[in-house]
Amino acid sequence: MRALPVFRWRLAPDGYATRRQLRAQGLRPGGQDVAAQLERPRRRRGPLVAYLYRVDLAVPVRPMTPARRAALAKANAARRTCPACRRDAGYVIPTTLGTCVPCAYPDPNGPEGSTRHE
Numbered sequence: 001m002r003a004l005p006v007f008r009w010r011l012a013p014d015g016y017a018t019r020r021q022l023r024a025q026g027l028r029p030g031g032q033d034v035a036a037q038l039e040r041p042r043r044r045r046g047p048l049v050a051y052l053y054r055v056d057l058a059v060p061v062r063p064m065t066p067a068r069r070a071a072l073a074k075a076n077a078a079r080r081t082c083p084a085c086r087r088d089a090g091y092v093i094p095t096t097l098g099t100c101v102p103c104a105y106p107d108p109n110g111p112e113g114s115t116r117h118e
Helices: 019-024 066-080
Strands: 007-008 036-040 048-054
Touching: 019 036
Parallel strands: 007 036
Antiparallel strands: 036 048
16 A cells, blocks of 8 residues: 655645546546545644545546436436425425425414425
8 A cells, every 4th residue: 555645735736636626627537546635734623635636647527418317307306306295395305304394394273284285
């Protein structure tokens, strides 16, 4: 196992980039190992660490195909659908609630004290 070069925050040499920086350039790591790391000191907890990849070994991002776009749309729709009332909530359902807000907090003064919104 080889030791990674460690650079201070904002002092990494050219030719290295984080995943986010690669993505902004239309690239991805493409299976390469982490080449270096950045450390930013913090006072109370341990240092913040960002991993760096070599830009010259990065490969282009795979294009979005119609099938991938459809699968992504289906997954996002499932995250917005309330399991209790089966309606699209219009937002991603919080995992802490498990249902949409009207189902999680029904109005006790509403019609028949219904938990489902119509």
